[in-house]
Amino acid sequence: MLKLVVRGIRANLGRLALTLISVVLGVAFVSGSFVLADSLRSIFNQISEDAFAGVDAQVRAVEPELNSSGENLIRFDESIIADVQALPEVEYAEGGIFAFEQTYSLLPDGEINRPLGPPVFTSSWGGPSPVSSFTIVEGEAPSGQQVALDSSQATAGGFAVGDMVTMSLPTGEPEQFQLSAIIDFGDGGTGGAYFNLFDLDTTQRILDAGDVIDSIVVNGGSTDADALLTAIEPLLPADIEVVSGETVIGEQQEEFGGFIDIFGNILLGFAVVVLFVSTFIIYNTFAILVGQRTKQLGLLRSIGASGTQIRLMVLIEAVIIGIVASIVGLFGGIGVAWGLKQLFSTGGNSFPDGPLQIQPRTVIVVVLVGLVVTVLSAILPAIRASRVSPLEAVRDGGRKERSMTFRLVAGAIVLLPGLVLLALGMFGDIDGTASRLTSIGVGAALTFIGVSMLSALFAGRAAGTLGIPVEATRGINGRLARDNASRNPQRTAATATALMIGLALITGVAVLTASLLATFDDLLDDALTADLFVYEANQGLDFSSSVVEQLDALDTTEDVAGFAIVEMFVDGEVESVTGFDTATGTAVINPGIVDGVAELSERGLAVFDETAADRGWALGTTVPVEFEDGFTTDLTVELIYDDRSIVENAFIVNRELSRQHVQIDAVAFVGVTFPDGADAAAARADVETVTNNFAQLTVQDNTEFQEEVEGQVGQIQIVISGLLVLCLVVAFFGIINTMALSVLERTREIGLLRAVGMTRSQLKSTIRWEAVIVSIFGALLGIGMGLLLGWAAVIAIPDSFISKVGIPWGSLVVYLVVGGVIGVIAAYFPARRASKLNVLDAISHA
Amino acid sequence: MTATPTTAAEVTWAARADSASKVYGSGDTEVHALRGVSVGFESGKFTAIMGPSGSGKSTLMHCMAGLDRLTSGSAFIGGTDLGTLNDKQLTKMRREQVGFIFQSFNLVPTLNVVENVTLPSDLGDGKIDKDWVHEVIETVGLGDRISHRPNELSGGQQQRVAVARALATRPEIVFGDEPTGNLDSRTSAEILDFMRRAVRELGQTIVMVTHDPVTASYSDRVLFLADGQIVKQMEDPTPDSVLDTIKSLGD
Numbered sequence A: 001m002l003k004l005v006v007r008g009i010r011a012n013l014g015r016l017a018l019t020l021i022s023v024v025l026g027v028a029f030v031s032g033s034f035v036l037a038d039s040l041r042s043i044f045n046q047i048s049e050d051a052f053a054g055v056d057a058q059v060r061a062v063e064p065e066l067n068s069s070g071e072n073l074i075r076f077d078e079s080i081i082a083d084v085q086a087l088p089e090v091e092y093a094e095g096g097i098f099a100f101e102q103t104y105s106l107l108p109d110g111e112i113n114r115p116l117g118p119p120v121f122t123s124s125w126g127g128p129s130p131v132s133s134f135t136i137v138e139g140e141a142p143s144g145q146q147v148a149l150d151s152s153q154a155t156a157g158g159f160a161v162g163d164m165v166t167m168s169l170p171t172g173e174p175e176q177f178q179l180s181a182i183i184d185f186g187d188g189g190t191g192g193a194y195f196n197l198f199d200l201d202t203t204q205r206i207l208d209a210g211d212v213i214d215s216i217v218v219n220g221g222s223t224d225a226d227a228l229l230t231a232i233e234p235l236l237p238a239d240i241e242v243v244s245g246e247t248v249i250g251e252q253q254e255e256f257g258g259f260i261d262i263f264g265n266i267l268l269g270f271a272v273v274v275l276f277v278s279t280f281i282i283y284n285t286f287a288i289l290v291g292q293r294t295k296q297l298g299l300l301r302s303i304g305a306s307g308t309q310i311r312l313m314v315l316i317e318a319v320i321i322g323i324v325a326s327i328v329g330l331f332g333g334i335g336v337a338w339g340l341k342q343l344f345s346t347g348g349n350s351f352p353d354g355p356l357q358i359q360p361r362t363v364i365v366v367v368l369v370g371l372v373v374t375v376l377s378a379i380l381p382a383i384r385a386s387r388v389s390p391l392e393a394v395r396d397g398g399r400k401e402r403s404m405t406f407r408l409v410a411g412a413i414v415l416l417p418g419l420v421l422l423a424l425g426m427f428g429d430i431d432g433t434a435s436r437l438t439s440i441g442v443g444a445a446l447t448f449i450g451v452s453m454l455s456a457l458f459a460g461r462a463a464g465t466l467g468i469p470v471e472a473t474r475g476i477n478g479r480l481a482r483d484n485a486s487r488n489p490q491r492t493a494a495t496a497t498a499l500m501i502g503l504a505l506i507t508g509v510a511v512l513t514a515s516l517l518a519t520f521d522d523l524l525d526d527a528l529t530a531d532l533f534v535y536e537a538n539q540g541l542d543f544s545s546s547v548v549e550q551l552d553a554l555d556t557t558e559d560v561a562g563f564a565i566v567e568m569f570v571d572g573e574v575e576s577v578t579g580f581d582t583a584t585g586t587a588v589i590n591p592g593i594v595d596g597v598a599e600l601s602e603r604g605l606a607v608f609d610e611t612a613a614d615r616g617w618a619l620g621t622t623v624p625v626e627f628e629d630g631f632t633t634d635l636t637v638e639l640i641y642d643d644r645s646i647v648e649n650a651f652i653v654n655r656e657l658s659r660q661h662v663q664i665d666a667v668a669f670v671g672v673t674f675p676d677g678a679d680a681a682a683a684r685a686d687v688e689t690v691t692n693n694f695a696q697l698t699v700q701d702n703t704e705f706q707e708e709v710e711g712q713v714g715q716i717q718i719v720i721s722g723l724l725v726l727c728l729v730v731a732f733f734g735i736i737n738t739m740a741l742s743v744l745e746r747t748r749e750i751g752l753l754r755a756v757g758m759t760r761s762q763l764k765s766t767i768r769w770e771a772v773i774v775s776i777f778g779a780l781l782g783i784g785m786g787l788l789l790g791w792a793a794v795i796a797i798p799d800s801f802i803s804k805v806g807i808p809w810g811s812l813v814v815y816l817v818v819g820g821v822i823g824v825i826a827a828y829f830p831a832r833r834a835s836k837l838n839v840l841d842a843i844s845h846a
Numbered sequence B: 001m002t003a004t005p006t007t008a009a010e011v012t013w014a015a016r017a018d019s020a021s022k023v024y025g026s027g028d029t030e031v032h033a034l035r036g037v038s039v040g041f042e043s044g045k046f047t048a049i050m051g052p053s054g055s056g057k058s059t060l061m062h063c064m065a066g067l068d069r070l071t072s073g074s075a076f077i078g079g080t081d082l083g084t085l086n087d088k089q090l091t092k093m094r095r096e097q098v099g100f101i102f103q104s105f106n107l108v109p110t111l112n113v114v115e116n117v118t119l120p121s122d123l124g125d126g127k128i129d130k131d132w133v134h135e136v137i138e139t140v141g142l143g144d145r146i147s148h149r150p151n152e153l154s155g156g157q158q159q160r161v162a163v164a165r166a167l168a169t170r171p172e173i174v175f176g177d178e179p180t181g182n183l184d185s186r187t188s189a190e191i192l193d194f195m196r197r198a199v200r201e202l203g204q205t206i207v208m209v210t211h212d213p214v215t216a217s218y219s220d221r222v223l224f225l226a227d228g229q230i231v232k233q234m235e236d237p238t239p240d241s242v243l244d245t246i247k248s249l250g251d
């Protein structure tokens, strides 16, 4: 029997190779995701270890429950440094202060010098030491009005040691520093990030931080790690702790690991989608192959092969394909991961290099996934094969299809739960966006399968209808294409499914994007009334609140309002709260006042209407709060608002109050209005004289802001669609496969057509149009499903994020055309092969 | 309409082969299917080709119908040397000047009877004499089946559609490779009768391959092929005379 299997595989090598590709693509995606994530994790683990190589202990503030300063570390008095240094157990100790995105070197033309993507760090540095992770490439450690920059930054800015470099500072007054050194991590490069290093006093000064630090790193020499901790411990006040170097490394690795896990899981998610699409291709190929071999199978049955043996035969074939595909996919994925890693490190980012991590888990999972997917997809065709009766060896043609009623029932059994889950996700009483989306995801998968099954019921008629214009314009070629596309509805449906899924997802994403933008447009019109906004566009980071005062001082501005985000206890729970300049705030944004006064008093509180309703609060209710610095007071509800689109938080306090009780007085966003009739250009130029001193800030008006957001959302859409394009690639191979099999099946017919006068180009055109009809059918189904899914997701996502359904008509047309083009290209090789057939050989083809 | 009597001087050839040779394969597997065959098929005549299996009958027809190319020598349809035509021109030639009836699988399963009949012209400029098409379909007795698909027709009916298709474009010449080979004798007789009428009454030229002396007796002339060469020809055959000739050749 194995011999038969091998013969069968060999006879259909071309077909199976195409099937293989669709499995390989999915499997390679899985393997690539694993390998890439594992490799990145190992590289970052190595970086963490290198960075803290000489650090045996670290002194730092205990993470408080409230921390409004976000990425920035909690600071404490520098006097502890001397105490630690004085300990006999301590070989070397260095106290330092560190900040995320606060200082930038400026290019000679005054533009900001920053990397695309990776962050810019500002840190104090005492020069090379056992606890330092930096090494000097050239020059000497900075002191006083000097700075050390990493080599990529120095290269990008064209700075050489000894040059004067203008640095943008958080205080808003750029200063000149002499470049004292070019530094890098021990083994070269900084992983793309920029580092600006100053001595401790200078760092404290430019960060406007006073005599505070955020950590002391300690090298214990020959002291035992535990002994070192025990010795330092007693010196520290209550809210300061000491942890071992290993703990620090572990924490860092965990943090990076978390990012990498998310990244890896997103890739895996796409891989699963691609595999899901491949399933239909594999199923279809096996179904067609079994169908074409009906006679042979009938013969085997009539000479005594049992149904089980036949079933086994098909399954063994699937196992062999599954294994081959898994192995090819495994290596393909490793290759892709290697390529991506190479791309990262050569992208001008000096991404650290490290070995590819191929873990046993990757190999096992990948091989299992490839095998299971292939065999699962082959089960139905295998069962069908085992049901072939011996009589079918002698009966000609007409293999019997499952009854329509059966399909209708089976399709409905799959589709209905799918729709129920979709509906549950949309309207159901489910908590949390994540479980809503899960419900929608599983619902969508079932819906896809159900629609695919049911689409066989109308694929014939649909293809016939779609073929009408083709027939009208292409005459007999179009006629034959139309007939061929509709003659085997089951095959047309299965072929179209792969394309349907790919385009449905892409359309769904497009609908989501369009809805997001439509919501955003509305929001801008209603909620943002400022003439200009100032913010840090790159990462949305906080910046010095002095910007607000400086802008307010300008003659050309009318109202200037800063918005801060602070963490505080509100009625006993940690909440993110907006600090609002109440005199001017409502001039630049419109929070949708339901009740109360816009101008909060110093102890006033504004509450989002639903939150107020939930808690049973009304105007006049007093609410106990506690700030980050421990200050407690009662606030009175003075305003209820209903638009959270700009003020994302459910609570607003007076910024005059909040700024007094946070460690770093910063704002996230500033809105500016001009007096009526002002010269907008001149006023803007004035604003920019202030903001130019904060190189990281962006000034935008409504239109620019809208364009910026559209650009960003568009980019995300491109990335997601780009990953989903792989589904289209799989669908593309599926169409090639089906077309090739159909051409093979119709060899005699093709010979006849050629004999009675069909030219090669007419034959090609017939096959091409057949593929186009099938793929347009798939594209239309996909676009329809995509609209449904997009709409479902919009409803599932909270209204505060997306509240309006937008339909990207232009994109839909493009997707339809893409579907058609995929058909044309996929038909190329089968059509070429068909046209090269020798007429007489074709006619005598058995 | 009656067949125009012809004399040797004014013979016109619907198709002609000149020292036609066909070699399949090369070296050890070389097969000489045709060995310098020169033959002409007179316009308005019904010719039968007979000969043992493997004697080259099909090969001769295929090469003369433009379905295959000769290894050497030349084949003409009307005045055109098929050897000078490229694939596209050859295809056009088949579409417009040649009708072909295969032993089986003559029809496109997705097309109905009329569509199958008009297929060659639809593949071309689509210009066809509609009345003529209907007359042909009527004549082959399928007037009430014009919108049936092939799988709704019997084998004999399918062959009749094939004959109708071959005649519908009024080609220079119609080739049939055992067109009635799969049919019972009554159905065969009907179809052969029709083919003979097409020749007698409409001046059509038909060449057919057959193994059956009775079938051959419907023709005006029988050519006997053996081992790639024409070994004998006979005018106005009867089943008995054909049978006798076959026997005499066998000796």
Ligand SMILES: Nc1ncnc2c1ncn2[C@@H]1O[C@H](COP(=O)(O)OP(=O)(O)OP(=O)(O)O)[C@@H](O)[C@H]1O
Residues within 6 Å of the ligand: B024, B025, B031, B032, B033, B051, B052, B053, B054, B055, B056, B057, B058, B059, B060
């Ligand atoms: N495609 C081919 N390749 C190789 N040899 C071929 C090919 N076609 C035909 N032949 C050989 O050429 C010779 C003539 O074949 P042909 O089909 O013309 O015979 P025929 O007279 O039609 O026979 P039959 O009565 O069996 O149909 C045979 O020996 C055959 O084996």
Ligand SMILES: [Mg+2]
Residues within 6 Å of the ligand: B057, B058, B059
């Ligand atoms: Mg033959």
